[in-house]
Amino acid sequence: AFQHRLWPEIEKTVKQQVAMARMGIGDCGSGWQLFAEDGEMKMYRREEEVDGMVVDPLKAVHVVKGITGHEVCHYFFSPQYRYDWETTLEQMTVLETISDDTLMFHQIHKRIWPASQRDVVFWSHMRKLPNDQDRDGPDIWTVVNNSTEDPDHPANAGKCVRIFLTVCLLCQTRVIPPKDGTPLSRDNISCKITYCSVVNPGGWAPASVLRAVYKREYPKFLKRFTAYVKNQTKSKPIMY
Numbered sequence: 001a002f003q004h005r006l007w008p009e010i011e012k013t014v015k016q017q018v019a020m021a022r023m024g025i026g027d028c029g030s031g032w033q034l035f036a037e038d039g040e041m042k043m044y045r046r047e048e049e050v051d052g053m054v055v056d057p058l059k060a061v062h063v064v065k066g067i068t069g070h071e072v073c074h075y076f077f078s079p080q081y082r083y084d085w086e087t088t089l090e091q092m093t094v095l096e097t098i099s100d101d102t103l104m105f106h107q108i109h110k111r112i113w114p115a116s117q118r119d120v121v122f123w124s125h126m127r128k129l130p131n132d133q134d135r136d137g138p139d140i141w142t143v144v145n146n147s148t149e150d151p152d153h154p155a156n157a158g159k160c161v162r163i164f165l166t167v168c169l170l171c172q173t174r175v176i177p178p179k180d181g182t183p184l185s186r187d188n189i190s191c192k193i194t195y196c197s198v199v200n201p202g203g204w205a206p207a208s209v210l211r212a213v214y215k216r217e218y219p220k221f222l223k224r225f226t227a228y229v230k231n232q233t234k235s236k237p238i239m240y
């Protein structure tokens with residue numbers, strides 16, 4: 001197939017991000033601190049600063065009943081649903097369709113007072129991965145979003161401060177077949193979701209403000225997004 005200029009970077013980043021997402025939280029010595037918990041959802045962060053800016057890596061793990069990893073990645077990747085679940089989104093543009101599983105986006109996010117408004121340009125790639133731990137287990141699905149440059153959208157040219165991010169959504173479907181051999185239903189499936197993100201806010205913003213934004217927005221985002229996928233899929237055939 002035709003090699004897009006970004007392909008080597010996409011390959012490398014996906015492998016790297018998937019490997020990191022699969023690593024557990026490790027013991028508390030690993031610097032991950034639990035900062036939000038809601039039922040099956042657990043959110044961890046590491047406090048890190050680059051050039052005095054908060055870039056706290058985030059790792060969330062969640063188990064959601066009744067949906068598959070393919071369905072979670074489909075609704076996360078596909079642009080047509082994004083305004084339904086991404087509450088901080090003010091504008092989203094698909095800049096390039098690199099392939100049917102790889103897009104380039106420009107997004108302007110709502111201003112979060114007192115920080116100035118932010119925008120981001122990133123490529124987004126969705127992929128099914130072989131389940132190398134359990135050969136005949138269900139596949140693993142992932143979406144990786146990674147900031148990139150676009151000559152038509154230079155950073156900090158307009159009113160927005162350009163942010164930089166790397167995001168990995170890794171989903172593992174679990175199937176527990178019913179004892180009595182009846183056909184599988186959504187009651188027999190669940191999805192283990194690992195969401196990793198590192199957001200560099202671009203321009204300086206007070207650490208206390210950013211950490212408050214992260215603490216509020218990330219749990220809200222993951223709960224809202226997973227509830228959205230459950231609602232969208234509940235009366236549709238299971239997409240494995």
Ligand SMILES: O=S(=O)(CCO)c1ccc(-c2ccc(C3CCCC3)c([C@@H]3C[C@@H]3c3ccccn3)c2)cc1
Pocket residue numbers: 086088107109112115118120145163165167197199201205213214217218221
């Ligand atoms: O997973 S994605 O690729 C989904 C596609 O949309 C993605 C996730 C998060 C962001 C994002 C962009 C800007 C900001 C801030 C930084 C300073 C002021 C605005 C934030 C802060 C962390 C808070 C936040 C967290 C989660 C959701 C929305 N807001 C997050 C962008 C994309």
